[in-house]
Amino acid sequence: MGENVQTLPYGSWPSPIDAALAAAHDGHPEFVGFVGDEAWWTEPRPTEGGRRTLVRRHADGREVSVLPAPWNVRSRVIEYGGQPWAGALVDGRPLVVFVHFADQRLYRYEEGAEPRPLTPVSPVGGGLRWVDPQLRVERGEVWCVLEEFTGDGPTDVRRVLAAVPLDGSAAEDRDAVRELSDDRHRFVTGPRLSPDGRHAAWLAWDHPRMPWDGTELVLAEVTDDGTLAVPRTVAGGPEEAVAQAEFAADGSLLYVSDRTGWWNLYRDGRPLCPREEEFGGPLWRIGHRWFAPLDSGLVAVVHGRGATALGILDPETGEVVDAAGPWTEFAPALAVHGERVVAVGASPRSAYEVVELDARTGRARVIGAEHDDVVDPAYYPEPQIRTFTGPAGREIHAHVYPPHNPGCVPPGAELPPYVVWAHGGPTGRAPLVLDLQIAYFTSRGIGVAEVNYGGSTGYGREYRERLREQWGVVDVEDCAAVALALAEEGTADRDRLAVRGGSAGGWTAAASLAMTDVYACGTIIYPILDLTGWASGETHDFESRYLESLVGPLAEVPGRYAERSPAEHADRITAPFLLLQGLDDVICPPTQCERFLVRMAGRHVPHAYIAFEGEGHGFRRADTMIRALEAELSLYAQVFGLTPPGVPTLELSK
Numbered sequence: 001m002g003e004n005v006q007t008l009p010y011g012s013w014p015s016p017i018d019a020a021l022a023a024a025h026d027g028h029p030e031f032v033g034f035v036g037d038e039a040w041w042t043e044p045r046p047t048e049g050g051r052r053t054l055v056r057r058h059a060d061g062r063e064v065s066v067l068p069a070p071w072n073v074r075s076r077v078i079e080y081g082g083q084p085w086a087g088a089l090v091d092g093r094p095l096v097v098f099v100h101f102a103d104q105r106l107y108r109y110e111e112g113a114e115p116r117p118l119t120p121v122s123p124v125g126g127g128l129r130w131v132d133p134q135l136r137v138e139r140g141e142v143w144c145v146l147e148e149f150t151g152d153g154p155t156d157v158r159r160v161l162a163a164v165p166l167d168g169s170a171a172e173d174r175d176a177v178r179e180l181s182d183d184r185h186r187f188v189t190g191p192r193l194s195p196d197g198r199h200a201a202w203l204a205w206d207h208p209r210m211p212w213d214g215t216e217l218v219l220a221e222v223t224d225d226g227t228l229a230v231p232r233t234v235a236g237g238p239e240e241a242v243a244q245a246e247f248a249a250d251g252s253l254l255y256v257s258d259r260t261g262w263w264n265l266y267r268d269g270r271p272l273c274p275r276e277e278e279f280g281g282p283l284w285r286i287g288h289r290w291f292a293p294l295d296s297g298l299v300a301v302v303h304g305r306g307a308t309a310l311g312i313l314d315p316e317t318g319e320v321v322d323a324a325g326p327w328t329e330f331a332p333a334l335a336v337h338g339e340r341v342v343a344v345g346a347s348p349r350s351a352y353e354v355v356e357l358d359a360r361t362g363r364a365r366v367i368g369a370e371h372d373d374v375v376d377p378a379y380y381p382e383p384q385i386r387t388f389t390g391p392a393g394r395e396i397h398a399h400v401y402p403p404h405n406p407g408c409v410p411p412g413a414e415l416p417p418y419v420v421w422a423h424g425g426p427t428g429r430a431p432l433v434l435d436l437q438i439a440y441f442t443s444r445g446i447g448v449a450e451v452n453y454g455g456s457t458g459y460g461r462e463y464r465e466r467l468r469e470q471w472g473v474v475d476v477e478d479c480a481a482v483a484l485a486l487a488e489e490g491t492a493d494r495d496r497l498a499v500r501g502g503s504a505g506g507w508t509a510a511a512s513l514a515m516t517d518v519y520a521c522g523t524i525i526y527p528i529l530d531l532t533g534w535a536s537g538e539t540h541d542f543e544s545r546y547l548e549s550l551v552g553p554l555a556e557v558p559g560r561y562a563e564r565s566p567a568e569h570a571d572r573i574t575a576p577f578l579l580l581q582g583l584d585d586v587i588c589p590p591t592q593c594e595r596f597l598v599r600m601a602g603r604h605v606p607h608a609y610i611a612f613e614g615e616g617h618g619f620r621r622a623d624t625m626i627r628a629l630e631a632e633l634s635l636y637a638q639v640f641g642l643t644p645p646g647v648p649t650l651e652l653s654k
Contacts, residue, residue, distance in 0.1 A: 004407060005406075005407055006407060006409075007410070008408050008410070009410060009642070009643070010414060010642070011417060011444055011445045011446055011640060011642030011644060012444070012644055012645070013405045013408040013444050013445040014407070014408075015379060015443035015444050016375045016376070017375055017436055017440050018440075018646075019440065019627075019630050020622070020626050022436040023046055023622040023623075023625035023626045023629070024047060024622060025374065025436045026437070026619075026620075026622075027043075027046060027620070028043075028352030028369070029042065029055070029344055029353070029354050030042050030331065030333055031084060031085065031287070031333060032334070032335045032343065034087075034335050034336075034342070035056070036094065037059065038056060038057055038058065038094075039342045039354065039356065039367060040054060040055065040056050040066075040087060040096075041344075041368065041369075042054055042055070042073050042085070043065075043369060044620070046620060046621060046625065048069050049069070049070070049614075049620075049621055050621040051069060051071070051072035051074075051101070051620075052073045052074045053067055054071075054085060054096070055369075056094075057354075057368050063368055066096075067109070071115065072100060072101035072102060073085055073101070074099065075099040075101075075129060075131040076101065077129045077130065077145060077147045078131075078187070078540070078541070078542040079540045079542060079586060079587055080284050080285050081285055081286070082132055083131060083132045083133070083286065084131065085099070085133065086133040088135045093110065093111060094111060095135070095137070096109045097118065097133050097135065098115070103121055103127075104127055104128065104130065105117045105118070105128075106118045106119040108166060108168065116168055117168070117171045118164050118165070118166065118168055118170060119170055119177065120170065120171060120173060122148065124148075124151065125150070125151055125156055125157070126147075126149040126157070130144050130145065130162075131144060131145045131147070131286045131287065132144055132145050132189060132190025132287040133190065134190055134191060134192070134193065135166075136163075139163075141163040141166060141226075142163070142164050143162070143163050143180065143190070143191050143193075143200075144161075144162060144164065144190055145189065145286060146159065146161070146179070153537070154537070154540045154586065155541045158183040159185075159186065159188050160179050160181050160182065161179070161180040161181040161188060161190070161191050161200075162177050162178065162179050163177070163178040163179075163180055165178075180200075180227065180228050181202075181228060185206055185216075185218075186206045186207055186541075187542070188202055188203065189202050189283070192245060194247045194251050195249060196251065197222060198221060199220070199221055199222060199251075200220050200228060201218065201219050201247065201253060202217075202218055203215045203216065203218070203236070203243075203244075203245060203283075204218050207545040208548040208553075209238065209549075210282075210543075211241060211243070211283035212427055213238075213239075214236065214237055214239055214240055214241055215240075215241050215243075215283075216233045216236040216237065216242070217233065217234050217236045217242045217253075218231045218233055219234045219253070234253070235255055235266070240259045241257070241263075241283075242256065243256045243257075243258075243280035243281060243283055243288070243290065244256050244288065244289060244291065247293070248267070248297065248299075249293060249294075249295045252267050252268050253268055254266070254267050254291065254293055254299065256279050256280035257280075258280070258461050260274065261276075261460050261461045261462055262276050262460050262461070263279050263281065264279055265291060265299065267315060272313065272315045274318075275303075276305070277303055277304055277305040278303060278305065278460070279301055279303045281457050281458070282425070282427045282457050284425075284427075284428070288332035290302045290303070290332045290334070292341065294312075294336050294339060294359055295339075298314055298359055299312070300313075300336055300341040300343075300357070300359065302330045302331075302332060302334060302343065303320065305459065306385075306429075306432075306452075307329055308329055308330045308431075309322045310322065310327070310341070310343050310345060310355070310357060310364070312341075312359050312362070321362060323362065323364040324362065324363075324364065325345070325364045327345030327346060327364075328346070328347045328348065328432055329345065329433050330343050330345045330346075330355075339358060339359040340356060340357075340359070341358075341359055342354060342355070342356050343357065346371075346434065347434065348381070348383050348432055348433065349434055351433065351434050351435075353366050353368065353370050353371050354368030355367070376406075379404070379405060379443045380404075380439055381401040381402075381404055381438055381439050381442040382402065383399045383400065383401050383432060384399070384401075384402070385399060385432065386398050386399070386400050388481055388482050388485050389481070389485075390477060391481065394454065394478075396451065396482060397451075397452040398450060398451045398452060398482050399450040400447070400448075400449050401449070402416070402442070402491070403443075403444075403445040403447050404442050404443065405443050408445065415491075415493035415494075415496075416492060416493060416496075417445075417447065417492070417636065417640045418449055418492035418493070418497055419441060419446060419447070419500055419523075420449050420451060420479050420482060420497065420500070420512075421438075421448055421451070421501060421505070422499065422505035423450065423451075423452070423456070423504075423505050424501065424503035424505045424506075425455075425456075425505075426453075426455045426456075426471060426475060426508070427455065427456075427457060427464065428456065429456045430451075430456075437629060438450075440633070444644050446636060446642075449482055451478055453467075453474065453478035454466030454467055454470075454474040454475070454478055455467025455470075455471070455474060455475060467550060468549055468550070469550070469552045470550075471547075471564070472508075472511045472551070472565075473564070476511050476516065479499060479508060479512055480518045483497045483519070495520065496520055496640045497518055497519050498520060498521045498522055498523070498635075498636060498639070499513065499519045499522045499523075500632065501523075501524070502526055502527070502618070503526055503527065503587070503618075506524045506525045506527025506528065507527050507528040507529065507566075509522045509525075510522070510524045510527055510529055510566035510573075510577075510596075511564065513575050513577060514566045514569040514570075515572070519575055520575055520576075520640065521578075521635055521636065521639040521640075522577045522578075523578045523632045524577055524580070525581075525628070526580065526581050526618070527579075527592065529567040530565050530566075530568070530595055530596070531561040531562075532554070532561045532562065533567075533595065534592065535551075536554065538589055538591060539586070539587055539588070539589070540586050566596065567595055570596065570599035570600045570603065573603075573605060575605070576606040576607060576635065576638070576652060577607045578608050578610075578631055578635045578650065579593055579596075579608070579610070580610050580628050580631070581593045581610070582614075582616050582618075583611050583613050583615065584613075584614060585615070585616050585617045586617070588617060590611060606638075606652035606654050607652060607653060608631065608635070608650050612627075612628075631650045633647050634647055634648065634649055634650035635652070
């Protein structure tokens with residue numbers, strides 16, 4: 001091996017991980033569930049226009065995509081969507097309902113037949129949308145969340161619990177949809193039914209709160225005629241976020257609340273396992289599941305501090321036994337059937353795969369979307385879990401991925417370039433999992449540092465609230481502190497630091513270029529750039545009041561909105577940058593980028609803007625991801641003086 005190692009400058013190492021390979025492995029299985037004894041889930045198809053298909057695992061282990069293109073199983077409720085399907089065995093055959101992305105209608109699917117629509121199309125605004133379905137076959141209905149636009153504006157919308165007939169009678173008739181709740185709350189999750197069918201529970205919240213600020217757990221009796229009696233709030237409130245609720249087999253109500261500062265599990269108000277770690281997370285999508293009660297009374301849980309494990313909680317003793325296996329991260333997606341638990345897990349050496357845990361034996365195994373090493377794992381990054389010290393001595397959590405390639409070493413004492421990655425949200429977290437987009441850079445000799453800056457989830461409410469009214473300050477400071485610490489300790493080249501991020505991370509990247517002199521360049525992906533515009537009608541309803549907690553109320557602190565916006569401070573940006581944007585993005589619309597570029601005009605800062613037709617918030621098509629990755633690498637090559645082989649040169653305008 002030693003004889004074949006080449007001495008080459010950082011950033012010019014040949015790598016088998018090209019942009020097409022990284023793009024083909026973007027996205028992962030989600031929304032697991034059982035149909036009878038079979039596990040089903042959704043899975044991405046980047047090379048098929050980025051659609052999501054529904055996969056069925058037969059008893060013999062075969063995985064079959066049950067819906068051909070162009071069917072796309074994905075909801076647009078709150079734009080981030082959520083649980084888009086539900087299934088059950090009826091007369092021994094699968095009956096599945098799902099949301100189709102293109103028209104947002106709910107469809108009924110049975111083997112050997114074309115899917116049939118169950119809901120109508122509305123000509124008003126964003127139309128009728130559905131999410132978090134619960135099949136009630138005995139009533140001939142599916143209960144779910146209905147999001148209904150009442151006008152053309154992004155906030156002209158109402159959300160209620162609704163019952164859709166399974167016989168198709170509402171396919172052309174909006175009046176045949178039975179509304180179960182009123183629209184007193186702006187946001188609701190799908191109903192969970194007690195085992196005897198006599199009670200329904202759901203979560204609700206209202207502007208200006210986001211669901212991780214404060215939600216209410218609402219309970220109502222289900223009457224004999226299938227309507228809901230007057231609902232009452234049984235937990236949660238303006239300062240307490242309930243992230244999930246489910247009924248146990250004995251009829252008790254389980255829920256996750258952060259009333260102690262950590263999302264812990266409760267049964268009828270009593271803590272089951274009080275710990276300074278998270279058994280829940282931010283409800284970005286409706287139907288996230290961090291726990292699932294088993295018939296035996298045990299509870300499957302996804303939990304941890306920073307990283308997450310899959311475990312079985314005994315509510316009587318408060319003990320958790322974690323599944324053995326290589327996985328270091330589990331998504332908030334759980335389904336149970338008997339003593340079987342299905343989850344979605346990953347690790348630094350494996351992408352997300354469908355994992356089944358036997359609650360009786362504690363044994364876990366991969367049953368779907370099994371990770372396949374498409375290149376020699378010797379090229380995978382080798383992450384370090386680090387804690388850095390930021391301003392005022394505060395802790396900053398980060399994952400550092402040094403350059404790594406088994407066939408290359410750098411000449412002499414050369415220090416590597418590093419790119420700081422800021423995650424989206426900003427109420428989110430960068431998980432420690434194999435990401436071939438990171439490997440694309442590290443295998444070429446460019447280091448990556450993912451920063452879970454103040455405001456990130458996974459470290460308790462106090463850490464999450466560091467960003468309250470401090471967005472554009474704390475996130476920028478924490479990323480800069482990590483970048484400079486890496487340079488000071490001799491890990492990174494101080495003159496070759498970059499910053500990149502998408503969505504809220506795009507904001508942090510742009511703000512970092514405007515407010516600091518730490519970085520030589522930056523990659524800004526579908527960003528927020530102008531706070532005032534974004535807060536006054538340019539984004540969708542779910543996040544339309546988000547900035548009140550992140551920045552402060554616009555009416556009270558308008559100066560702060562201008563002071564922090566990169567679009568207002570284009571004159572401060574002197575470092576080259578790449579701007580990537582989807583033209584169909586309704587969350588961070590293209591107008592944000594266009595306004596910013598007008599203000600950059602004539603400033604002679606090298607930059608490129610690439611806008612992608614047919615892409616929304618989060619790129620899903622393989623050809624888009626390939627172009628975006630290659631453009632990003634070319635930016636770093638030009639600014640840092642690198643010579644990566646075989647990468648098209650990005651034209652930078654001045």
